[in-house]
Structure formats: C-alpha cells, structure tokens
C-alpha cells in the first residue's frame with residue numbers, strides 16, 4: 001500500500017507531537033511493507049513568519065497532491081492582536097476549506113488506565129465510546145457577512161447552513177451509527193435558532209432511510225450536562241461546527257486530557273487528520289507535550305485513508321499498553337503527579353509496543 | 355419593605371416550582387413584616403393556548419409595573435413544529451427584551467450534602483463558587499437577519515454585538531468580581547469570531563478601571579473542559595449569550611442537577627428572576643420537580659430587588675439544612691436512588707427550616 005502524506009506540523013507543540021505520529025507511521029510501513037512518503041509544508045504562525053501568510057500556496061499544492069494530510073496544531077499568542085482573517089487559525093480554516101472535508105470525526109473513548117485522571121468518577125467514564133461528527137465547513141466559522149468595525153464598535157458574524165450541507169453530514173452520521181451501536185444524537189438550539197431548526201428537520205427527513213438507527217435530538221445546553229452525567233448513553237453525536245467544537249472539547253474531560261483525542265475529517269478531496277488539542281504554546285519545545293492524540297490520529301490515517309483497519313487497531317492497542325504500563329506525560333500524570341516520560345520517549349514506547 | 359412581584363409561572367414544572375418559591379417568599383414577608391404582593395400572568399405555551407401568543411400584552415404590563423418578575427419555566431413539546439418566533443420560548447426572549455435586563459447572573463455553588471450526586475469527584479467540586487455573568491439581550495438570540503427559507507433550504511442567524519452592549523455587561527462582571535474573589539474570566543472564541551474579538555478588546559480596555567480584578571481570557575472550547583477539570587479556579591465568568599447558556603448549564607454538573615441553579619437578570623427596568631432549569635414536560639404535574647432552583651431564585655429576588663441580604667442568606671441556609679437532613683427530589687436523589695419528598699414537601703421543609 002502506498003500513501004503520500006502531507007505533514008503540516010504547524011505551531012507550538014504541533015511539530016513535536018507530529019514527529020512522533022510520523023515515527024509510528026514509519027514503523028507500520030516497515031512492518032507491513034507499505035510505502036508511506038511524507039512531505040512537509042508550512043501552516044499557521046510559522047507560515048506567517050516565513051511567508052507572510054498562514055496558508056502559503058505551496059502548502060495548498062502539497063496538501064491537494066497528497067493522499068492524506070496530517071496536521072499538528074495551529075495558533076500562537078504572538079498573533080493575538082491580528083483580526084481572525086490574518087491569524088494562524090485562518091490557515092487552519094482555509095486548509096479545511098481547500099481540502100473540502102465536511103465531516104470531522106472525533107472519537108472519545110475512555111482509557112481504563114487513565115480513569116483515575118478524569119475529574120469524573122470512574123463509574124461514569126467506564127467504557128464510554130462516543131463518536132462526534134462535527135460539521136466542519138459551515139456555520140459561524142465561515143458565514144458572511146462578518147466584520148468588526150472598530151469605528152462604529154459593532155461586530156457581527158453569520159451562522160448559515162444550507163440543506164445539502166446538513167444532509168451530506170447527516171448521512172455520514174447515520175452510516176457511522178449503523179456500523180456502531182445504532183444511535184444518533186443530533187444536537188442543536190432549535191428552540192431559538194432557525195439554523196438549528198433546519199438541522200433538526202433535515203435529520204428527521206433523512207432518518208427513515210436508516211430505520212436501524214435510533215435518532216434523538218438534544219439542545220446544546222442540555223447536552224453539555226448530559227455528556228458529563230451519562231456519557232455512556234451516547235453513540236454518534238452529530239452537530240454543527242461551533243457546537244461540535246465545544247462539545248468535543250468538553251468530552252476531553254472523559255479521558256482527563258484533550259491530549260488524548262484524535263480526529264479525522266472526511267468527505268472532501270483529501271482527508272485531513274488533526275489531534276483535537278491546540279498548539280499549547282506554554283509547553284512547546286520542552287518535551288512535555290502528549291503525542292498520543294497525534295499518534296491516535298495517525299491510526300485514523302491508516303483506517304480512513306489507507307483502509308488498514310488492522311494496523312489502526314494495532315496502534316490503538318499499543319497506546320493502551322503503554323498507558324497500562326504507567327507511562328505518562330504531564331497532562332495525563334494525574335493530580336499532583338508529574339510526567340515520567342518526555343514527548344519523544346512516549347512516541348518510542350508506542351513504537352516499541354507495536 | 356414592600357415588593358410587588360409579578361409571577362410568570364409558565365409551562366411544564368414552572369407552576370409547581372414557582373408555587374414553592376412564592377410560599378417561601380410569603381414566609382419571609384411574614385417573619386420580617388414585609389409586604390410582598392404577587393400578581394400572576396401568562397407566558398409561554400400556556401399563553402399561546404389561552405391567548406394565541408407566547409407573551410400577551412397584559413403580561414408585559416403586569417411585569418413592567420412590578421418591582422421584580424419571578425418566572426418559572428417556558429417550553430412545551432406540543433409547539434415543536436412552530437418556527438422560533440411563534441414558540442413558547444419566544445415569549446421568554448420577548449419578556450427579557452421588554453424588561454431590559456442584560457446581565458444574567460447565574461451562581462453555581464457546590465452543595466456539600468450533594469457532593470455524592472455529581473458525576474465529578476467530590477475533591478473536584480468541593481467549595482466551588484462560580485458566578486456566571488451571561489449577556490442576555492444580544493448575540494445569536496436576537497441578531498437580524500435571521501430566517502429559515504424552506505423553499506431554498508437555507509437558514510441563517512446573526513451574532514451581533516455593539517461595544518456599549520459589551521461594556522455595560524463587562525462593568526457588572528468587574529464590579530461583582532471586586533465584591534468576590536477578584537478574578538474575572540472572559541470567555542469567547544476570539545481565534546475565529548469577530549464578535550469575540552470585540553468582546554476581548556472591550557474587556558481589556560475596561561480592565562484598568564478595576565486594578566483589583568485579575569482578568570483572564572479563555573476560549574469557549576477550552577473553558578468547557580477547564581470548568582470540569584478545575585472549577586475552583588473560577589470566580590466571575592463573563593461571556594456572551596449563547597456561550598453563557600451552554601457553560602452555565604454545564605456547571606449544573608457540579609451540583610449534580612440543573613434543578614439547583616437560580617438566576618437573576620439585572621441592569622434593566624425590572625429585574626427578572628428565573629431558575630436555570632427548563633420546563634421538563636416529562637415530569638410536569640407529578641410532584642417530581644425540584645423546587646430548590648426556584649427557591650434559591652427567590653433568595654436572589656430578596657438580594658437584588660429587596661436589598662434583603664440577610665433574608666436571602668437565611669433561605670440559602672435553610673436549603674442547605676434541608677439537604678443536609680437528607681431530603682431529596684428525584685434529580686438529586688443520587689445514582690439508583692429515588693425521591694423521598696415531593697415538590698411541595700420540599701418547599702414545606704425549606705419553609706419550616708426558615
């Protein structure tokens with residue numbers, strides 16, 4: 001199997017965690033006789049510094065020519081004074097648009113070895129297995145008009161969705177639910193927002209095509225509490241861009257750290273893979289970052305772009321073993337404890353376990 | 355002290371929990387020789403049924419003539435097919451606009467007696483004391499244009515804020531932080547939204563006027579996780595309408611039930627008081643609802659409209675005593691346990707403890 005992977009390591013801890021993911025992918029290639037090639041390109045703050053723009057054309061070209069794009073993280077406090085369209089994050093939003101993937105899959109599974117780290121009780125998090133399907137190309141993130149007029153002091157953004165945008169994402173949610181436990185929870189704020197009413201009606205309209213999937217609707221405010229009170233009740237959670245951003249981050253509470261969460265964005269020209277965590281500039285370059293989110297993201301590359309399910313499972317198993325053996329970066333060390341491995345040591349451990 | 359209180363009990367469990375809050379207010383009046391009068395008026399689904407509109411003019415008149423408005427809950431599944439502007443919730447949004455209060459104060463305090471109910475570990479929730487200041491009259495809730503065009507299948511909403519809207523709410527946040535632990539956490543999505551950039555810049559501009567308050571900014575996605583991981587780190591949390599809706603509900607995880615959370619909306623012509631929970635149509639009329647959110651809301655009436663701090667504290671103390679004695683409605687009974695009191699019994703117990 002050949003895979004040409006574009007590597008957009010980005011800012012902060014992006015490069016160090018991505019390096020570990022690449023290391024693991026190389027091991028998988030070697031064991032399985034696969035041919036994975038890696039092409040680096042700039043995005044985010046490092047691209048602004050080097051090229052004056054958060055997403056240089058060269059990066060777009062490299063990404064569009066690849067079979068999969070592996071992204072690290074984007075964001076740097078240095079650019080906080082810039083307007084959203086000039087910031088590192090604009091590069092992330094633009095690459096998402098160029099690649100065209102609209103369904104951002106964010107699995108949240110409880111790791112038994114980490115159950116002591118979660119602020120939630122172990123009996124609440126045990127066996128949680130949720131798959132968020134976050135719409136990634138619509139809503140407030142991209143809607144126009146948008147502006148902050150410093151003269152008048154008025155700012156506005158637009159939340160906008162079309163029915164086809166909702167449909168294509170909902171179909172992915174239903175199909176994934178069919179392959180999992182057959183439940184789809186659609187989250188919105190339909191008691192206030194017209195956009196949410198479109199979402200709810202569209203999902204209800206499609207539902208009869210998937211008679212084996214049980215659909216429920218939740219309001220985003222209630223969902224924020226249900227997700228913590230009874231996370232095991234959820235299977236596939238389908239929602240629009242901003243709600244998906246908030247709820248999938250919140251689900252990091254279940255593993256105890258955002259640093260454990262991977263994601264894959266499918267449905268476009270080229271799939272985009274990125275850990276859910278951010279660039280964490282405060283710990284960047286110190287070997288403190290948790291590479292497991294990136295490594296689990298590499299597993300998603302194999303699963304969704306390489307059709308290498310067995311290899312993906314092997315990575316996930318290796319991660320579990322390393323955790324069971326007690327290896328910890330700071331974010332998953334537990335209350336009052338400190339890391340006993342560095343970023344690259346953690347990557348090596350997973351590599352060896354493979 | 356005289357207080358003329360408009361009572362808008364609304365839908366679902368609204369009437370039963372409000373009745374208990376009124377009972378408690380009457381006891382306070384009797385003990386303290388105060389003169390509280392109560393005027394009922396319709397809102398929400400019951401108003402649609404009786405008068406064809408979720409907010410009749412009569413209700414607006416009663417509310418505007420009052421010293422304080424005590425609201426129960428609004429929302430009824432019967433009206434789910436209606437567009438947002440015709441639904442029960444439209445009555446709630448409209449009364450908020452008529453009264454003009456823009457700062458919705460939502461305290462979240464951990465009740466020691468309930469610590470076993472939270473899915474969070476007791477050591478995480480212990481002594482939590484957060485005050486959300488949610489902007490209540492702006493953002494996506496009221497922004498125009500807004501529409502769901504069923505012909506074209508497109509829907510849009512507008513998030514909009516002006517600098518004065520942010521300023522007036524921020525000043526309240528800072529002033530409350532001064533009286534509390536001196537920390538203000540402003541929550542936004544400034545890495546993507548222009549509206550959020552306005553919020554962040556405005557709060558930073560005002561901050562020097564409150565040198566004794568420490569300001570920090572958090573992104574809403576990160577905040578959803580911090581709020582569960584380290585809730586004790588937060589004092590006043592200031593944010594826009596939708597983010598405040600989601601985060602304050604999420605904070606219900608800390609007490610283990612939304613049914614415990616009160617709110618007060620200040621800054622307008624007449625203050626509006628409402629528990630954070632919804633109308634819970636599934637348990638309405640069965641004596642299962644938890645009246646403590648409404649009763650604690652009554653305490654906020656005394657505090658913010660009556661300047662009766664001592665009486666407010668007395669109610670809060672009575673609630674703590676009743677909880678310590680083990681009295682529970684279903685929502686706070688704890689995993690696998692059931693209620694040992696009804697809604698009105700709970701109200702009576704607080705009344706007696708007073």
Ligand SMILES: CC(C)[C@H](C(=O)O)[C@@H](O)C(=O)O
Pocket residue numbers: 074075089092245276278545546575
């Ligand atoms: C960095 C930011 C623009 C991004 C988002 O909000 O989509 C991040 O929070 C994420 O969830 O991938």
Ligand SMILES: CC(C)[C@H](C(=O)O)[C@@H](O)C(=O)O
Pocket residue numbers: 191192221428429443446599630632
């Ligand atoms: C019922 C609904 C319109 C309302 C809101 O979103 O403001 C409720 O969730 C609340 O928080 O008071």
